[in-house]
Amino acid sequence: MVKKFKKTFNIGFNSILLAFGLYFFLVQHKIAPGGVTGISLIMANLFTILTVGQWSLLLNITLFILAFFLMGKDFGKKTVLSATIISLAIMFFEKYFPNTILSNDMIINIVFGAGIESYALSCIFFNDASSGGTDIVAAIFNKYFRISLAKSLFAIDFLVVMLAIKEFGIEVALYAVLCVVIQSFGFNYFIQGLGRKIAITVISDFSNEINQMILGKYKRGVTLYKAEGGYSHKKRDIILTVVPFRKYISIKDDILKIDKNAFVFTHSISEVLGEGFTYGVFE
Known part of the structure; x- marks a missing residue:
């Protein structure tokens, strides 16, 4: 019981930490770091009826419904918790810290944003969950089309970056590419360190x-x-x-x-x- 509570607490805490890194270092500077958050940032810029956090919540709900029918009802119960907390936390930051900029230096934002995100995500994975989003799409592609998870996630992130070029310009999109690279190396480093x-x-x-x-x-x-x-x-x-x-x-x-x-x-x-x-x- 205590072990289960600790896992749930760690998932919740690191989901909030992940949202913090995403919002204050990346989303505030229009850096689309791939995944659902990147798609949500682009959607919020195109269709201002919803904020980034609201788009994230809507997309995650849609993906979980899709996963329920295609992957079964037992798929990713802890993932639902993490993805929901991330979306709600971003919505909270948008409401109470709408104009808070911690740094205008793009390199600082990339390094800290990607670093915090990769650390928090590795902690979430270490507690047998994931942040949902495009992980679900990758799992579906893997099950029905035999496409590896790594290839699916790369293709989705690549597509998000291409959309970001059109929406935010080539320079910001290149920062997004750098962010994805740092996230990848950071995640591998942290996930090994947590189990070391x-x-x-x-x-x-x-x-x-x-x-x-x-x-x-x-x-x-x-x-x-x-x-x-x-x-x-x-x-x-x-x-x-x-x-x-x-x-x-x-x-x-x-x-x-x-x-x-x-x-x-x-x-x-x-x-x-x-x-x-x-x-x-x-x-």
Whole structure:
């Protein structure tokens, strides 16, 4: 129950953060960053009867109805939450901060807008949701036409940029292209960072004591490898455990307290699946 609440809270918070980055750094400067927000910005400029946030909400509702019939009723329940919050948050910013400009420097707006958006989106994905919008279109194309998600999303973003050239001019559209590129690199960086853990390997004559310490004090899973020294031919256990980065220093210190001559080496892991991490006993 607590884990479900934390996921829902993270989805909601990062959806608002995503809307903040989109509105204050991109939408306010007519930069169409692809996706539903980019389409909504163009539509709001063409048909002023609705604002960007209202167009976003209308388009997302339409896409979710389409997904319901084409993808099934269980498709993306958490995505509905995220997409709705993003649209409502943009509408809130439009109403209460209509003329707020944080910076007139386009490079600053591109970097911060794309950076905040990619970070928030990676957090939303990390909590098993998405921001909806063109993700739904890509999923439909993937299911019915066997077009990959990456190709579908690229084609949609490319189409949005082409429309932006006509509506806002080539210079602003080029800023939008730069924004999409930064978003892509930023998303990949952040999504790997959020799942990143550290693997600790320990070779020691006190492997039993170190094993008990990791299991008892830190509640982390441990794997023991049977090994033999290449020179001494002495048999011993090699300890392997995978932990969050924040726990590494304290575990390392405790290992060295047990055996100051322990041979310890580590390496980073971008993602871990399984007991203790994604559906764990130890979390």
